[in-house]
Amino acid sequence: MTPLALAPVHVATPGGYLLVLALTLPVLGVLAILALAPRRARQVALASMAAGHAVAIAILVELLRTGDALTYVVGGWQPPLGIALRADGLSAALIAMTALVISATGLFARGMQDLSPETRDGRAATTFWALLLATWSALNAVFLGEDLFNLYVALELLTFAAVPLVCLDGRAETMAAALRYLMFALLGSLLYLLGVGLIYGTFGTLDIRILSGLGDGGPPLSVALALMITGLLAKAALFPLHLWLPPAHAGAPAAASAVLSALVIKAPVFLILRLVLDIAPPEAAAFAGQLLAILGASSILFCSVMALRQARLKLMIAYSTVAQIGYLFIVFPLASGPDGMPPWETIAWTGGTLQLVSHALAKAAMFLAAGVVAEAFGHDRIADLGGFGRTLPLSAAAFGLAGLSLMGIPPSGGFIAKCLLLTAAVINGHPWLAATILAGGLLAGGYVFRVINTALASPALPLAAQRVIPRRLEMTALALAVAAVLLGFIPLEPFGLLQIGRSGLATAVAP
């Protein structure tokens, strides 16, 4: 039991302060909102977003410039006593994605609030801005954390910021949905915390990097990992643990749905990825990965069919989220490269990451477009929206472009992602996963086309909008959808950025 290596596990890098900024800037924003008058909330939030955006870009630039991970050791105390923050290529990509989606939803929310000036500076609006920034900070903390307990705190912060976002409007049904979300997320947290306790009791450290060097951790590590992964699965709403997601994501206001569906559920997925790849012993990880892939594949097929059956637009998008999350779990068996090639050098790793990012952009675009539709017509029943493309051409276009990415139609990020995953499935000999990927694409085509068909229809009685929607509001969704499509220009090979800062872990695990 001597994980206390003499050489420091984490060496702080010059750009490390950027990671602290990424965590604290949104929190400072929240504090400022609480301190200042409610009517200042949106200015503060938007200013924090601009600053946070700059920090995300700076992290990305610094990472590409040095070609190595950024590390910050809090207070100079080395783990296992202290806590480290670390951004490798994957974390930096996710931080940039988060900044983009949060800023876009922020702009959208501002436009949406302008539609009803009387409640613009009300309680709901101010709460929204504070929660949005808190969510952001929590997400960054998850992506940067190196310490399992620190990550637990980040996850809790995320849950407690996300749950109220669901029931901002205070209707009874959204309250019920939010409570359901809260209860199940707490169950997940409990399991995760149990695992953390087990690991700390056995190994005396919670630092992922130190744990990854342990090699075979024996039954305690296996049990702990199983508890933590299951807890995270509950928070990620993977089939069959998705009971809370459809009502919560469909009931929330559009801007909140976008953040919840695009970003919040990605945090537990990211942690599962780290647990399986960085901590679990490789052979055990391979077997558990198969199990996760089976869940992922069932999620794709089952929830895509459910999405097809939904009568309401937002419920359809919510079920599509559960289905699309499935793709992230079939990465595990696909990323086991030939001849001990580390996972992050495989195309499946790039494919999985691309799927995560492009889904975030596309799904946010879809929810924002659906929000515009619901705002304009007062409901989101697909059957009664015939011809909405005439009234809201930009929203229909945004929905269609985002749909291309979900279906995996070129040119789009979703296409490149699915193409890479499919290639990995063919090379590694997983015909059933290949078939699942294709079937998922077909079913996604079904539910996207159902909406597009409705948008293009010309009913006898033209659809009249209840209120005028300014173009700028529609542009936000369109911009996100275009970003998802532009991701399709990434080369069809393992992407260099995603390998930065991974290799140190590899050598530690290899026998």
Added chain:
Amino acid sequence: MTAFGSLLAATILLPLAMAACCLSCAFRARAPSLLVLAPLPGLLAALLVPDGSSALFPAPFRLSLMLDRPGAILLGGAALLWSAAGAFAASYMRSDPAKAGFAVWWLLTLAGSLGLFIVRDIANFYLLFTLASLAAYGLIVHEQTARAHRAGTVYVVLALLAEAFLLLAFVMLAAGHPDPNPAIREVVATLPASPLRDAIVTLLILGFALKLGLVPLHVWLPLAHPAAPMPASAVLSGVVVKAGAIGLIRFLPFEAGLPFWGTLLIGAGFVTAYYAAIVGVTQTRAKTILAYSTVSQMGLLAVLLGVGVENADPGATSLVAYYAVHHTLVKGALFLAVGVLAATGGARLRPVLLLTAILALSLGGMPLTSGALAKLASKPMLGYGLVSHAMALAGAGSTMLMLHFTLVVAHDVRDNPASVAPAGQLVPWLAVAAASLILPWSLYPAISGEPLANLIQPDALWKLIWPMLLGALALLLVRRFERLPGAIPEGDIVVLAEAGTPAITRLAAFIERADAHLRCWPVAGLLLLALAILIGGALMLQA
């Protein structure tokens, strides 16, 4: 990039740029009248650019283009038809309020379908194939009738299925290749030695057969093509189905040959040709008859492709292209003719009907028409055995079907009030008809390697005429059955597939019930525990 390269690039980029310009209101209003210009770079490229020219776009576009002989032949014919049909559409859809949206779908389909003939790399082939397939949906449902929606739904389901087959095939083809986006020619050269060969060829043939409309994957075609507005029907039936032909030309290994798959294609082709002719003759709508004729003709293209692959004959690709361009122009002209006839009446009816009949019989192989040239050019390749006789019989079937079409269309328009079709429709139609009669003559010596004089020898003429007589006889026989017209619904066996809908609905309802069950607290809680145990077990077993 050279001048030739830019011309190739403009073939794809001009229509795309025009579609993008439709975002501006001012351009959108004028877009329908500019459709005639969009395919012109393609036409120029087919005429001017020498075989073997290529163009490369640097990263991140990764687009590479190349013009070869079959590509140039197909590109020329297709661009001509697109241009003429674009002019026709400007006049035909003058008073349609949704014509701007129609123009956008038109331009996107145009860019995809012309690009397919010149694209060199595998990823962009898939991109353009998808563009042509999915944008065509907008053309099919344009009229927004119940028929159009049903056709559009069937079309989209099968088009997406074809996309899925092809994506998997392409991924398997490119999987072992060092370059993630290789040239089609390079990967196809490695296909015969690939361990996945049979799986890849199966998927390729399924994917492209869905596009070509080989029986039993043809069901969308007789629904979709007649549902679109007249000019769109012309390009869908004339050009867009050729995406399947160019796909098979590009992706089957004609140099190494695949005898088994060649035989399979020949068989599927003949079944398609006969089946579509028989079902077509029971149809009562002119456009549907033409659609069945397209299915039948695509069957014959599949036969030619199959013979080429069976005999490892790379020269077959040019012949297939020659046959395909004949069909492109004639079928395009026939659809436009239905539009022109609908607006014609009185004394002008007779000459228009006469030209329509000539065009129709060209598909049956009437001497001196492009159909005759195409049949004679392919004779040496087919040999003089069973395949050759079966091909002659298919000519009889085509003649029967096209005579039926002529009679139906003549019956439809006999009571038209005296009028003349507007020049905006008449001129494009005449241009395509003239091109269909002239263009194949100019290409014939280069394709077949025989002088034109051989075409008018009595021996050659008799070979063409006896199937036509047989076809006419067959039609006389068929018309004696009074209950035959309308006996088989449009899309024939799609009706059987649609009968299976309740089963699918039941399955979906079952999934919905299962979901409601899974989302109960007790069930979800139990599942949570079960998962924890399962994952723990999995981790411990291997650790």
